[in-house]
Amino acid sequence: MKVLIVDDHPVVRAGLRALLSVPDEFEVVGEACDGAEAVQLVAALRPCVVLMDLQMGDGVDGVTATRQITALPAPPKVVVLTTYDSDADILRAVEAGAAGYLLKESPPEELFAALRTAAAGEMALSPPVASRMMRRVRAPQLALSQREIEILELIAAGRSNREVSRQLFISEATVKTHLAHVYDKLGVDSRTAAVKAAVDRRLIRL
Amino acid sequence: MKVLIVDDHPVVRAGLRALLSVPDEFEVVGEACDGAEAVQLVAALRPCVVLMDLQMGDGVDGVTATRQITALPAPPKVVVLTTYDSDADILRAVEAGAAGYLLKESPPEELFAALRTAAAGEMALSPPVASRMMRRVRAPQLALSQREIEILELIAAGRSNREVSRQLFISEATVKTHLAHVYDKLGVDSRTAAVKAAVDRRLIRL
DNA sequence: GTGACGGTCATCCAAAAGGTTGATGCGCGG
DNA sequence: CCGCGCATCAACCTTTTGGATGACCGTCAC
Incomplete structure (x- = not known):
C-alpha cells in the first residue's frame, strides 16, 4: 500500500x-x-x-x-x-x-x-x-453550529465584533446574533467566559 | 554517545x-x-x-x-x-x-x-x-506583576471587572487600571486579546 | 531623601459589547 | 406543505469596557 x-x-x-x-x-x-x-x-x-x-x-x-x-x-x-x-x-x-x-x-x-x-x-x-x-x-444541546464555532474562534483570537464581521463579510449585527446564541448554548454571558467554556469543552483550541 | x-x-x-x-x-x-x-x-x-x-x-x-x-x-x-x-x-x-x-x-x-x-x-x-x-x-518590560497576572487569570476565567474587584476586595477602578497596564505590556487593547497573548506567552494557563 | 515602581482609587468620556425584539431566506425532514 | 434550525440583518437600549488623567501611599534602592 x-x-x-x-x-x-x-x-x-x-x-x-x-x-x-x-x-x-x-x-x-x-x-x-x-x-x-x-x-x-x-x-x-x-x-x-x-x-x-x-x-x-x-x-x-x-x-x-x-x-x-x-x-x-x-x-x-x-x-x-x-x-x-x-x-x-x-x-x-x-x-x-x-x-x-x-x-x-x-x-x-x-x-x-x-x-x-x-x-x-x-x-x-x-x-x-x-x-x-x-x-x-448524545449531547446535542451543546452543539455549536460550524458558523458559531468559526466566530467563537476569531473571538478567542482576540478579535472584536467589528473585526470578525469584516473578516467573514457579514454585518456586525450578525456577529452579535451568533455570539448571543453561543452564550445561550454555553450558559455564559460574556466573550471571555464563552472562550473559557469552549476551550474547557474542547470545542475550540486557544 | x-x-x-x-x-x-x-x-x-x-x-x-x-x-x-x-x-x-x-x-x-x-x-x-x-x-x-x-x-x-x-x-x-x-x-x-x-x-x-x-x-x-x-x-x-x-x-x-x-x-x-x-x-x-x-x-x-x-x-x-x-x-x-x-x-x-x-x-x-x-x-x-x-x-x-x-x-x-x-x-x-x-x-x-x-x-x-x-x-x-x-x-x-x-x-x-x-x-x-x-x-x-532586551525587552524585559513584558514582565507582568503578580497582581496583574492574578487579575488576568480571573479575566481569563470569564469574570467581569466587577466580579474581579469583589473577589479581590478592591475597587472596579483598580481592576481597570491593572488591566490597562496589562494591555500596554502585552500590546493589545481588549481582554480577550490579552488572554490570548498571555496564554501564548505562557504567562497564564487557561 | 528622592525617585521609581507597584498597588490603590476616582472621574469623565467614548467605544464596544450585551439583551431584546423582530424580520427575511434557505434547506431539510416529517 | 409546514415547521425548525441556521444564517443573515436591523433598531433600540443598557451595561461593560477601554482610554486618559491625576492622585495617594508604601517600599525599596540609590
Whole structure:
C-alpha cells in the first residue's frame, strides 16, 4: 500500500517512516512538509493513503490540504494524524473529506489498522476520538453550529465584533446574533467566559 | 554517545530513534514514555544525554522530570525537545537544569549538533529559541506583576471587572487600571486579546 | 531623601459589547 | 406543505469596557 507522509516535523516524518517500514504491506512513497507540496506529490506519486498532520507551521494547513486532495480526480484516502482531540478539528477534518482521524499518542497497531481501514473505504477513528464523537451526538444541546464555532474562534483570537464581521463579510449585527446564541448554548454571558467554556469543552483550541 | 529518549508519542520515539541511528556516534540505550520512567531509566542505564519532551500527557511533566534528573548524582545532560518556542517554557526548562532546548521542527543536523554541544558541557539552543531569548533580554518590560497576572487569570476565567474587584476586595477602578497596564505590556487593547497573548506567552494557563 | 515602581482609587468620556425584539431566506425532514 | 434550525440583518437600549488623567501611599534602592 503506497503511503504519502505529510508533516512539517522531520522527527515525525522519520518516525512514521520507521514505523511503517516494519509491516511489509506499507510502502512510503514520499514525504511532504507542507500542504502545497502534499497536493503536488499526491498528483505525482498517486499514493493509496495520505497521512496528514493537521498542524503545519507555514503555508497551507492540513484541513485545506485535505480538502484540496479529496477534490482531485480519483483521490487517495486521507488519514489525519494530530496531537489534539478537539471537537472542532475532528469535525473540520471529516468535513474536509478525511477518511480517518488518529492521535499521535496512538500505538503503532492503531496506526496500521487505521491505514488499512481507510484504504478499505471505511472511516477510521482513534478510540478517544470515537468516544468524543459519541458524547457529542448524545449531547446535542451543546452543539455549536460550524458558523458559531468559526466566530467563537476569531473571538478567542482576540478579535472584536467589528473585526470578525469584516473578516467573514457579514454585518456586525450578525456577529452579535451568533455570539448571543453561543452564550445561550454555553450558559455564559460574556466573550471571555464563552472562550473559557469552549476551550474547557474542547470545542475550540486557544 | 548513549542517549535516552523520553516522549509519550510512539511516533516521535520511533522518529528520534531512526534519525539517531544514521550517524554512528549515537546509541539509543532506551526509551521512556513519561517522566517517572525517565528518572528510573537514567539511574539504570546511565545515558550521557537525555532527549526530553516537555509536553507529556499523564504523569510527571518534562520540566519536573528534568529537575529530578539533574538532581541525581553525576547526572546526564538533558536536552529538551518540544513543539513550542514559548518564553515561559524555555525559561522553566533552563531553570530546571536543561542543557539545551530544541524545536521538533529542527532539521536532523541541528538535533545532532545540539546533542554534541550538550555532551560537551555547552548550552545548545535552536536558532529560533536563541533569537527569542535575545528579544527577551532586551525587552524585559513584558514582565507582568503578580497582581496583574492574578487579575488576568480571573479575566481569563470569564469574570467581569466587577466580579474581579469583589473577589479581590478592591475597587472596579483598580481592576481597570491593572488591566490597562496589562494591555500596554502585552500590546493589545481588549481582554480577550490579552488572554490570548498571555496564554501564548505562557504567562497564564487557561 | 528622592525617585521609581507597584498597588490603590476616582472621574469623565467614548467605544464596544450585551439583551431584546423582530424580520427575511434557505434547506431539510416529517 | 409546514415547521425548525441556521444564517443573515436591523433598531433600540443598557451595561461593560477601554482610554486618559491625576492622585495617594508604601517600599525599596540609590
